[in-house]
Amino acid sequence: MLVDTSLPLEQRIEARFALQRKDFGLDISFTAPGRGVTALFGPSGSGKTTLLRCIAGLEKPDSGHFKINGHCWHDAHKSLAVHRRPIAYVFQEASLFTHLNVRENMLYGWRRIAARQRKIHFDDVSAWLGLETLLEHRPEQLSGGQRQRVAIARALLTSPELLLMDEPLASLDANGKAEILPYLESLWQQLDIPVLYVSHSPQEVQQLADYLVLLEEGRVVAAGELNALLTDPQLSIAHFAEAAAVLEATVIGHDKAFHLSSLAFDGAEVSVSYNGLPLGHKARLRISARDVSLALVQPQQISISNSFAVRVVSIDPDREPSQMLVRCEVGGQHLLARLTRRSIHLLKIEVGKKVYAQVKSVALMK
């Protein structure tokens, strides 16, 4: 059901695992693109970590298979040992080797791969992750964020073909998270390595993921493109307080006088604070459901300047009985509007209707 066969075998990740433990069962099957960031999202206890451990080979499933870009790592006939899988695994806690300093930690995996396989270089990684001045430190001298950066660097230096990250930010405080996130974003842009990223934070998913696999109670609820899943009213993630749509947009101009930058997507155009990004740069916009209101006519004489035409695709009850969740389409992408039941009634908003979305705030993410 959730196996998307539209991608050729050489360009996709295909996973199926079943395992039964005393108090927990996992029965999972999904397909994801063989590149970009796929978030495995779900509440705690939904099996995200177990799934990641099965993929790494740290957990033995009762049955299943795992294929990535044409290579089979696990099926009924064979299972690669953990140390033979070309993965990098970043655990929730940095788990640095306490008997080694930062440099030795980083080189641990690097030393264990053949020289010709070393595509990622020590100096580059230390620079990307800002570790140059910490190389001689002992793990216990580092802050939580620094430790996690070392763990990421250590994992990357094995030049992996798949990067597995198990809530790498969960053990960090807000400062630590803010410290790591920009590194992650730029890393993934520089390295063309598929990433499976476990998270239970909608913000992290909105910011980092390209593709989404939603898990609940050991099963896959849905798998698909980020924009489609985030705005699917059938899924719980669309009803979270933080519910938001993420849209792909292109930088098309800057207005220095008003300190604004313009971005376009599918014929619509929005302005955000000036960001200095080059024209043509692909960026990701986050639009929260609660920041979108709908109007029947093109709004005029109003302080909200971001407004564009959309078509109503669906109207569903939200968690709060007074509110409804309206899914709108603009070009090929969707966004959500959280409106009161009364507004929908008064404005006679219905499926298929063309309306104008007014967006109070747009966050530019990368």
Place this chain on the structure above:
Amino acid sequence: MNFSQIDFQPVWLTLQLASISTALLLCLATPLAWWLANTSWRYRQVINALVALPLVLPPTVLGFYLLLLLGPQGWGGQLTESLGLGTLPFTFAGLVLASVIYSLPFAVQPIQNAFIAIGQRPLEVAATLRASPWDRFISVALPLAKPGLLTGAVLGFAHTLGEFGVVLMMGGNIPGQTQVLSVAIFDHVEAYEYAAAHVLAAGMLGFSFMVLLALYWRTGQRPLERV
């Protein structure tokens, strides 16, 4: 006091015995402790109990059975004889074997505790960083368990220094071959040579104290409580 009356040979013999036993202990106790720390075999507690036996048994009991086992009538003795090694009781090699068995829990338990304390995580991390099982043991488990290995070695050494009952049963009291310090002290006391007994006993007291002090100092831990 006339030092020339005192034979220091038992001192050297004892140090030799303790050093060789400790080296063998580490070779034996480390894999055993690793296995005990990691196995989920349902009868592992049987092995745990067997290893711990010397902690509770009177040394004479252990020595008695070793003597029977390794003597000419025991199957151990017949095995060593058929291998051309002769029988082990009343030889230095026999003492080494007895010491290793007698001191085994003192080496195994701190090392086993150290392995357990490391947990699975560092080893899993190493596995994801391409380290094979053997490589993980050498490059991660052993260095992280170093305090436990040190404690095990020192306790094994110190315990071998002080053994008496097993030695007497297995080794007898042959000067230059099996007469160790503790037995020599006993002989001196029996012969009313209190001065000589004092020199050896005080030396042993001081030495043991220094060894333990150095251990506590080095590890900052309390090994006896962890045993």
